[in-house]
Amino acid sequence: MLVFALMLLYVWKGWRARVLAAQLEALKTEQRRLLDAQDKLRTQAVSLSNVERIKDIATHKLGLVEPPLTPVDVAPVAPLGPADSVAKTKATGTELWQSGAASAPSERRGDR
Secondary structure, eight states, rough: HHHHHHHHHHHHHHHHHHHHHOOOOOOOHHHHHHHHHHHHHHHHHHHHHHHHHHHHHHIIIOOOOOOOOSSSOOOOOOOOOHHHHHHHHOOOOOOHHHHHOOOOOHHHHHHO
């Protein structure tokens, strides 16, 4: 009986080794296929991100124009006042609706 069990174990190990070898070969083939696909996608990403290509599409297909190179003038902003008056103000974000200048947050959401 022991001899039969040892023979059965020997056969099972050989069969299992062949199954694992076949799985390993399938995984290697899949890895090669995925690496090839990755290389193709990287090449495609580089070609699609070409600046000249993007400019060509923007100007010819979308009709966009480059902005003028002239500087933009910004209107001056009035000063807030002395620094100590600004420091005394403690904004919590609730001043407007507490004073009645705007609706309360719950009224804006419709929660009543």
